[in-house]
Amino acid sequence: MVVYSFSQINLYNQCPKKYQFRYLDGLEREFETSPDLILWTSVHWALEWLYQQVSILNTPIKADVLWKFHQLWNDSIAEAGEKLIYKWDQHEDDYLRRWEKYLESYYDKYSPFKDTTVIATESMMNFSLDKNTGSESKQFRWIIDRLDKDSEWNFIINDYKTNKKLPPEGDDEYREQLTLYAYWVQQKYGKYLKNIKARILYLHFDITDEWEISQESIDNIVLKYTSAINKIENSRFDYNMWVKDAFPTNQNSYCKYCEYQNVCPLWQHLNIEDEMINGGDLWETTIKKLIDQYAEYAQKATEATKEKDAIKDIIIDYAEKKWLEQLFWEKYKISVSKTYNYSAKDLNALKDFLKEKNLIDEASDIPYYKINALVKNEKLSSQEIQTYLDKKDSWRLSPWKKD
Ligand code: SF4
Known part of the structure; x- marks a missing residue:
């Protein structure tokens, strides 16, 4: 049974071919280590340690949290050794200076940490998206940064973001992520909680995005991710049946950073x-x-x-x-004739009229581009496509100027 995660589903949405290379063809990229990744883990672990201490009523002082962060950072840097590369003229001090300041302000803002009770930190979630159907095939796994409870029995899902990019209005990826976590919280702690809230802490910006998660949004997100997994599973099925384009390429702005460019059908020819x-x-x-x-x-x-x-x-x-x-003129003559194209004034009225006249079959051919659009826009299931449609190859060459 395949266990899915956000990164897997997002990777598939970004480019199905990349998903295939990474998760099916075993072309797992060599594990890269970067100062940003080390920073991410050090901050998460330091905050995990802080809240573990809080939950045993042993709230550390600010200096101890910073000391813990430095200890975790130094251990990870030592472990990474020469594999660690600083880019764009950045140095270790640049990271430490920034993050000391961010953690200090975090501590000042939330200490003495008495507003909430910590239920769990860095907790592994394993849950099934199709629980209600009795099937356990759509398994999901991820780690929740911190789960709290406030005095009014609201459970609060906390997620720390360490990146320097603030998602613009309308970019709901993180919110969707936490809404799906809420589904797990509901299954695990449903009998204790009144409401579920979510809180994204953008540590670099000292911005907190907090909201209450409604049942409707949970239902919608479960539906959305269930259908995303269905789509991946259909592609997997086709792939196992040796269908060549089961995972199609999707040219996108990340192609230039993609580690699979040299095996990708879109770019491979550059090396041939x-x-x-x-x-x-x-x-x-x-x-x-x-x-x-x-x-x-x-x-x-x-x-x-x-x-x-x-x-x-x-x-x-x-x-x-x-x-x-x-x-x-000298070599040619051109005949000029006029024909007429008709379209319906009122489509339904016309259909009824043609049915009455027994002419509907002669007028109801559906143009192939409309059928293609139904398939492309996923308005038909793969089962319906197999039952009702014939598939024929159609090739198109589209020349573009090279960058
Ligand atoms: S290079 Fe682009 S199209 Fe090819 S696998 Fe990577 S992301 Fe997909």
């Missing part, structure tokens, strides 16, 4: 040597030359179509004004 292509007696060339040639033809064809349409409008206008049905 040019090859001779033999077109029989007609020509011999290389595949790379053909790429530019094709793109140039395509561009010329687009320009020619534009010009042709402009000329067409002039000719039609001329012929219409002079009441002519054929125009002549």
Whole structure:
């Protein structure tokens, strides 16, 4: 049974092919260590230690929390050794200076930590998204930073963010994440709690985003992530059936940082040597030359179509004004004829009328691009697609100027 996490689902949403490389093809990237990652773990562990002490009524002084942070940071730095690389002219002192200040302000803001009771810190959540169906196939796993209870029996899910990016209005990824945690809290502590609240602590900005999680938002998020997992499982099924594009590529702004670029069908060709292509007696060339040639033809064809349409409008206008049905010059003549395209004034009324006249079958062909849109926009399940649709290959070449 596959156990899912937010990072897995987000990775699939960002690019299904990347998900395939990482989780199915075993192309696990070598574990990278960075000062930001070390910082993330050191801050989380220091705060975990702080709240563990609070929960045994042994609230540490500020200096002890900072000492703990330094100890965890130093241990992790020593363990990382030479693998640790500072980027963009940053040094260890830059991180420590900032984070001492952030932890100090955190301590000043929340001490003496008496407003809440700590239920759990860094607690591993394991839960099933399809609990109500009796099936346990959609398993989810993640770690909750801290769970508190206030005096009014509200359970509060706390999540620390250490990054220097504040999500803009409308970016709900973190909120969704905590709403899904609430589903687990509800299953585990439902009999004790009155309401569930969520609190995201942006430590770099000293900003707290806090809100109450409604039952409706939990239901919606469970539905959303259940369908996301369904989608991944369908892709996994196709992949096991050797369907080549079970996990399609998705060109996106992260491609340039993607560790799988050299095996990705979108970029791999950049690393392939040019090859001779033999077109029989007609020509011999290389595949790379053909790429530019094709793109140039395509561009010329687009320009020619534009010009042709402009000329067409002039000719039609001329012929219409002079009441002519054929125009002549040295090599060619052009016949000019008018046909009509009809569309329904009221689609339902027209359908009823055609049914009455027994003509509905003749008029109800659905154009292929509309069927494609239904599939692309996931309005049909894979079962429905298999039952009602035939799938045929359709290739398209789209030339773009290289960056
Ligand atoms: S390079 Fe881009 S398209 Fe290819 S796997 Fe990575 S993210 Fe996906």
